[in-house]
Amino acid sequence: MILFFLTFFILFSLVNYYIIRRGLQALEIAPKFFRILFLIVVLIASLSYVFARAVFANSNTDFYDFLLFVGSIWYAFLMYGIIAIILSDITRFIIKKTKPYLFEDVQKYKKIKLYTFFVVSIFISGLVLYGYNNAQNIKVKEFFFSFQSEKSELKDMRIVFFSDSHLTPINDGVFAEKLINTVNSLNPDLILLGGDIIDDNSNNLNRHNISEKLKQLKAPLGIFTCNGNHEYIVGIDDAQQYLEKSNIIILRDTVLTIANTIQVISRDDRQRNRFVGSQRKSLKELNENVNKDYPSILLDHQPFELDSSAYYGINLHLSGHTHHGQMIPANLITSMIYEISWGYGKKENTHFYVTSGAGTWGPPVKIGTDAEIILFNIKFD
Incomplete structure (x- = not known):
């Protein structure tokens, strides 16, 4: 059981790190405050479940409930986020091999990354919202x-x-x-x-x-x-x-x-x-x-x-x-x-x-x- 949780925590940390890294890369030309906001949101979301279960589980407070919900819902964003990033990486690799000239305009490429970030974020948010409503429909x-x-x-x-x-x-x-x-x-x-x-x-x-x-x-x-x-x-x-x-x-x-x-x-x-x-x-x-x-x-x-x-x-x-x-x-x-x-x-x-x-x-x-x-x-x- 200890080995399972240790393995899970390591993988969980690595996936969160990769999402933060790739997210900040996509937000390269976004305002600085937006990059900081993204970093804070992901850090809070990724740590909420761990803190809820490890620190506040016996506190018998609504704060535990809040952390538990935020941390739990983050797992859905995490799963679809990493899938989106992997698909993006594969697509980028294929395009670089077949049409490398598309990456010559650096500023245009940075804009594409930014727009892709927002489109994917909106899509995943909509998907998770649908899944939440579906889970309530018995x-x-x-x-x-x-x-x-x-x-x-x-x-x-x-x-x-x-x-x-x-x-x-x-x-x-x-x-x-x-x-x-x-x-x-x-x-x-x-x-x-x-x-x-x-x-x-x-x-x-x-x-x-x-x-x-x-x-x-x-x-x-x-x-x-x-x-x-x-x-x-x-x-x-x-x-x-x-x-x-x-x-x-x-x-x-x-x-x-x-x-x-x-x-x-x-x-x-x-x-x-x-x-x-x-x-x-x-x-x-x-x-x-x-x-x-x-x-x-x-x-x-x-x-x-x-x-x-x-x-x-x-x-x-x-x-x-x-x-x-x-x-x-x-x-x-x-x-x-x-x-x-x-x-x-x-x-x-x-x-x-x-x-x-x-x-x-x-x-x-x-x-x-x-x-x-x-x-x-x-x-x-």
Whole structure:
């Protein structure tokens, strides 16, 4: 974990340095105050997240919220900024090789750099603003399944599933209320969550009344979640206590029968060993406690071992974690890592759904993916 954060910090610093350097080059003929302003803005934005998490995380103040938001939104500008610079460098290299005479007029070239800086900055700002608005627009996806089960006492069930809400002072009480109102409007019998529900300490969450909002979720058959890697990051014991105080039960390597109708198999997160030094149970071990008279739903935060779910005859496998990259082109990376990065899939008789998440991690921006809640209408024949 230390090595990961050290590597991340070095890369983060280098990318910020390169953006500052190339930005100042583009602003070469701009007024001096504008170059100074650019430098100050980038330095503040790039340091905000680090200071928020490392210095002010336990301050329980609105200043922490401000730094967290500025630093988080900067990640979106950073990603698209470095992509724009790389494309610019490639374009400049090609033109220098093919049409070097275009660089002979130095003053004209400096003006082109300045105009390009402003055009690209405006475009990226518009793109991030679109992504921010898109992340606030929670969509509902609906599926209909029929599972064979002579023993199930209920003949149908409405199950709402969402994951990765990452509730923080960014995805705050206002966002939580919108999410919860949308879920409740679907009149679910059962609510299942795919982990990474909260992503901050209890003091910062309480300042935004997150627990009180979560208590408003309504489902007569209960509200259950597997834990994600971020429950471990914030502290698994504190996360479990906070969620259970909010009337959400964490199921860790557990098989639970719901209303003598369906079984929920909930796996601990696959990164458990990194945080507590012991492995989670295998699906084979959990399957030994499954009553085959009932259909089964598997909650597993990270969408791995899909073949195992199909092998053990799981009816519906639900995961999250990927965010489908959250912002294009990061989806290209998640699509290479995960067999299903986002959406529906099927193997043998097992249905799969990997959600892109109700919330966001890092920048509150979604581009090329949705903030979503899934409604499953299930009939038992």
